Amino acid sequence: MPPYTAAQKQTIQQFVALTDTKDSVAAKFLKGVSWSLERAVDAFYSNTAHANQQSSRQSVGHIFDEYRGTISNPIDISSYTDFNPENPADSPDTVGIEGAMKYLGDIDVQLDEVTCLGIMELCKCPAMGEFNREGFLTGWREAGCDTTTKMSSYAATLRAKIPTDAELFRRVYRYSFPISRMQGQRNLQFDLAAEQWRLFFTADRGGVPWNTESTPWLDWWLEFLEGRGKKPVNKDLWEQVEVFMRKTREDEAFGWWSADGAWPGALDDFVAFVQGKRGKGSEMELS
Structure with missing residues (x-):
């Protein structure tokens, strides 16, 4: 640790105790706010929350892209010029019906149950059996789900809650x-x-x-x-x-x-x- 005053060392230790991080990280945040412990801790958690949010968004985005590419008969776009909504290259921000069906099955949601519509409402689907990127990312981020396992668990909770929550x-x-x-x-x-x-x-x-x-x-x-x-x-x-x-x-x-x-x-x-x-x-x- 570089030479710090006794007061600064004490502040660093307090920061570490509050945030469970390293001395070097503590010193970085404290220096940035003129050694104000309260402001440094606020900055640390704000920065961490933002990083976690970005990571979660990226994770949900990867899930979206996985199902966006789900088509049973891929088309060779080099020889096909007309727009095809089931082609991922033509709809980079849309999961079509086949991808949606596979996704819902993977999170244990049946097409003929109210929970299916609950998931569509959460993700603000523009049409039956279709997801768009922004609604999918926003809905699942607000629900705190960034893996299909968490999404399946959320769907189970939704299934139990819908009939009892007017x-x-x-x-x-x-x-x-x-x-x-x-x-x-x-x-x-x-x-x-x-x-x-x-x-x-x-x-x-x-x-x-x-x-x-x-x-x-x-x-x-x-x-x-x-x-x-x-x-x-x-x-x-x-x-x-x-x-x-x-x-x-x-x-x-x-x-x-x-x-x-x-x-x-x-x-x-x-x-x-x-x-x-x-x-x-x-x-x-x-x-």
Whole structure:
């Protein structure tokens, strides 16, 4: 150790004790802030956090690039000039459907479970079965996961949490609307909406069960919409169905319902449909 004053040596030892680092590192940071222990320690941890963040980002980036290059039939781009979204050379910041399927399988996430959509919401996927670089890196960095093992563990936690955390469930449910639509469409086609409702509103695939012993809510809802001609579902109806589901789980007798409420018309009509199914159509009184 170069010659330091007794006070400086003491400060170095204090820094080492606080940061578990070497004397030379301590001296470097202390010199940079005129031997202020507090400022030196703050600078050390700030620098370390930044370095760790950069390292984590690079690790997640390597994972992204590994799956970005996953294509079953690689194309010789030297003789192919048209754009191909599954070609890594054409889409350097996108993981296509084949790479996404392999990635999800490697972190133990099934395509037909709500957790899959939870991962897509975390990574802000632009479309179903597609990851972009920035969303992937940002999502996993915020989740603190920089290996596929950690990502698999996070997915398991997500799987357990989604059915019990109403706020998380709602966030994932609402995010599924834009990524489930056909390209260029504002509304969600009925068949796609029905498929997603069966996913979100049944327990066997990680959702919240809507059917009860007394009322097959989900079955009746789909039957009701089929009878109306399987019309496309707009964003407002999609979002309000989840709110409606929560309400019916709290009180199946519609004690919370009001004819003057700001519910979509389809749900107003569905209440009457349910009452008719129960044989109470003529007795229904809306508060």
